[in-house]
Amino acid sequence: MDIEAKLHRHERMLREAQDNLRETQDNLRETQDNLRVCREDLGRERETMSTLKATMSHQSDSNLTLAAENTALKARDGARQSQMDADAQQIAELTRKLEEESQKNAALNWEAKENEALRRKLHNTVQELKGNIRVFCRVRPVLPSDLSGILGGSSAGTSVALTSTEDIEKLQEDLTANMIFPDHRDHKEIVLRSSSKSATGQERIEPYAFSFDRVFEPESTQDQVFEEISLLAQSCIDGHNICIFAYGQTGSGKSFTMEGGSTKTTKGMIPRAVEQVFRKTEQLKEKGWEYQIEGQFLEIASYNETIKDLFGKGEIGKKHEIKHDLKTGSTRVTDITVVALNSPSQVETLLASAQSRRSVAATLMNDHSSRSHSVFTLRLSGTNASTGESCKGCLNLVDLAGSERIDTSFSSGTGGTGGLGSKQDRLKETQSINRSLSALGDVIAALGEKANREGKHIPYRNSKLTYLLQKSLSQDSKTLMILNLSPLITHVNESLTALRFATKVNNTRIGTAKKQVRGA
Ligand SMILES: Nc1ncnc2c1ncn2[C@@H]1O[C@H](COP(=O)(O)OP(=O)(O)OP(=O)(O)O)[C@@H](O)[C@H]1O
Incomplete structure (x- = not known):
């Protein structure tokens, strides 16, 4: 009995070991599947990563260009500002001159009117003398x-x-x-x-x-x-x-x-x-x-x-x-x-x-x-x-x-x-x-x-x-x-x-x- 019991016990243990092995094999397959999926995911992630890297490098190039352009624009802006300052100065100068000229003009107009009155008088005198x-x-x-x-x-x-x-x-x-x-x-x-x-x-x-x-x-x-x-x-x-x-x-x-x-x-x-x-x-x-x-x-x-x-x-x-x-x-x-x-x-x-x-x-x-x-x-x-x-x-x-x-x-x-x-x-x-x-x-x-x-x-x-x-x-x-x-x-x-x-x-x-x- 003892042997038979031992055999039964060994057979049961073998079945259990076989069940465990099957389960382990199933687990292994599942793990292998998971591993494959992970590998595929990883491959995609790598691809995304490399695309991102390429994009980033392109962006960085663009950034550099933009920065250069920005600097150029800032420089141009500065030049324009100084041109505008110069223009404003010139306009102020011209306005002053215009003011001066119109004052001179008014004086000349007045003089012309006085000259006209004088001319009339002289013209009359010349005519009288003639x-x-x-x-x-x-x-x-x-x-x-x-x-x-x-x-x-x-x-x-x-x-x-x-x-x-x-x-x-x-x-x-x-x-x-x-x-x-x-x-x-x-x-x-x-x-x-x-x-x-x-x-x-x-x-x-x-x-x-x-x-x-x-x-x-x-x-x-x-x-x-x-x-x-x-x-x-x-x-x-x-x-x-x-x-x-x-x-x-x-x-x-x-x-x-x-x-x-x-x-x-x-x-x-x-x-x-x-x-x-x-x-x-x-x-x-x-x-x-x-x-x-x-x-x-x-x-x-x-x-x-x-x-x-x-x-x-x-x-x-x-x-x-x-x-x-x-x-x-x-x-x-x-x-x-x-x-x-x-x-x-x-x-x-x-x-x-x-x-x-x-x-x-x-x-x-x-x-x-x-x-x-x-x-x-x-x-x-x-x-x-x-x-x-x-x-x-x-x-x-x-x-x-x-x-x-x-x-x-x-x-x-x-x-x-x-x-x-x-x-x-x-x-x-x-x-x-x-x-x-x-x-x-x-x-x-x-x-x-x-x-x-x-x-x-x-x-x-x-x-x-x-x-x-x-x-x-x-x-x-x-x-x-x-x-x-x-x-x-x-x-x-x-x-x-x-x-x-x-x-x-x-x-x-x-x-x-x-x-x-x-x-x-
Ligand atoms: N300096 C001149 N140059 C060219 N033609 C002239 C000149 N003077 C007069 N004539 C001509 O002589 C003609 C007579 O002149 P006009 O008619 O002016 O004379 P009149 O003294 O006015 O005469 P009336 O008293 O009859 O009106 C006209 O044909 C006119 O064109």
């Missing part, structure tokens, strides 16, 4: 139309057949009066040689010398004439009353001088004066001046002294009267069109339409325009808000009726067939023109006498023209007469009469002016 009455003489060139009567054949049968330029030049010479302009430096003299027959029938050539403030030869341009006149236009801007007359026989160039042609070089004194007034008043804006400019244009018919409104709508039978306002010292023509002027081109258009209206009237009424006085008036009123100054000026540009001598006008047969066409009417008209022209001469002469004798009566009322221009024909105003002369030999007598009339005017001394005049 004479408040001045006379210019202008001889027009010989025109193709002067030759055309002879070249083309005239009613008097004086037709000449000319073949060469020499012939034409010779004819031109024959037609031209003997005029000399000896004063090449100052252009103040004109000598007219006229031939006459003595009692014994001998031909005598007599020289007549005249001296004026300026003599313009036939070649002179509108530019040259305006150069002398522009100072007067300036005086008007400065607040003076100015009268510029064109005087001379029909066809001597009065309208050409005053109104002129349509081109830049031929345009006359009226458009040039208007342009200058606009240009100068525009420039004066800088000095604080603001100007209002208005204009009127009228015609005084010489045969009945009626006034026609050239800027008007052409209403027939409208009566206009001249009124002087004693309080304001201004002159007004009733029912006349006064236009606010704002540009030279507007004035050009107005003048052109006035001119075409006159031309129609001239055709209808037998060249009536040359038998009337036209008066273009430009009124300026300026105020300076910064200096408190103000001024009013008036510029009258007058194209006088032709100053024919009665014998020529009456016998010339140019009376035509219109309403004023009879010789009797023509005679009356010429007499009436001469009356109004001599009324003008009388006013100028009386002004000259008044300068020497206080209280002298000035006969302004003797003609509508002088009555209209009363305020601009006084000792305080400036007058310029432009004597227009024909160069033709056939007009020598008219030219002599006109030169003598102009000399009388030139001999008149008004105001402080002193003139050196040589009589004829």
Whole structure:
């Protein structure tokens, strides 16, 4: 039993050992599985680790780059900051300089205003010294139309057949009066040689010398004439009353001088004066001046002294009267069109339409325009808000009726067939023109006498023209007469009469002016 028990016990122990072995084997397998999983995990972890290491190394590179960039940015920032500091300093410096400059500018502006006031005073003094009455003489060139009567054949049968330029030049010479302009430096003299027959029938050539403030030869341009006149236009801007007359026989160039042609070089004194007034008043804006400019244009018919409104709508039978306002010292023509002027081109258009209206009237009424006085008036009123100054000026540009001598006008047969066409009417008209022209001469002469004798009566009322221009024909105003002369030999007598009339005017001394005049 003991053995059997021992065997059983050994068998049980063997089974237990076998069970243990199986369990251990199972454990071993499980451990081996765990180990494999761990190994796999470890492998993955290693891979992750190496990826992380690579990423870290890349990050560290990036970090280094960023750090370098950061340093560079910081350096640039520093540079910018110092640039900004420098700029701010410069701006402060510039602001200071600007402040200084604007202070200087204000001082200069003030000085300019004072200089402008001084210039006005000096300009006026210069004009006064030159004479408040001045006379210019202008001889027009010989025109193709002067030759055309002879070249083309005239009613008097004086037709000449000319073949060469020499012939034409010779004819031109024959037609031209003997005029000399000896004063090449100052252009103040004109000598007219006229031939006459003595009692014994001998031909005598007599020289007549005249001296004026300026003599313009036939070649002179509108530019040259305006150069002398522009100072007067300036005086008007400065607040003076100015009268510029064109005087001379029909066809001597009065309208050409005053109104002129349509081109830049031929345009006359009226458009040039208007342009200058606009240009100068525009420039004066800088000095604080603001100007209002208005204009009127009228015609005084010489045969009945009626006034026609050239800027008007052409209403027939409208009566206009001249009124002087004693309080304001201004002159007004009733029912006349006064236009606010704002540009030279507007004035050009107005003048052109006035001119075409006159031309129609001239055709209808037998060249009536040359038998009337036209008066273009430009009124300026300026105020300076910064200096408190103000001024009013008036510029009258007058194209006088032709100053024919009665014998020529009456016998010339140019009376035509219109309403004023009879010789009797023509005679009356010429007499009436001469009356109004001599009324003008009388006013100028009386002004000259008044300068020497206080209280002298000035006969302004003797003609509508002088009555209209009363305020601009006084000792305080400036007058310029432009004597227009024909160069033709056939007009020598008219030219002599006109030169003598102009000399009388030139001999008149008004105001402080002193003139050196040589009589004829
Ligand atoms: N300086 C000049 N240069 C060129 N042509 C001129 C000049 N002066 C006048 N003329 C011409 O002479 C002609 C007569 O001139 P204008 O009509 O001006 O004379 P006027 O004295 O005004 O005559 P009216 O009294 O008949 O009006 C015109 O054809 C004009 O163009």
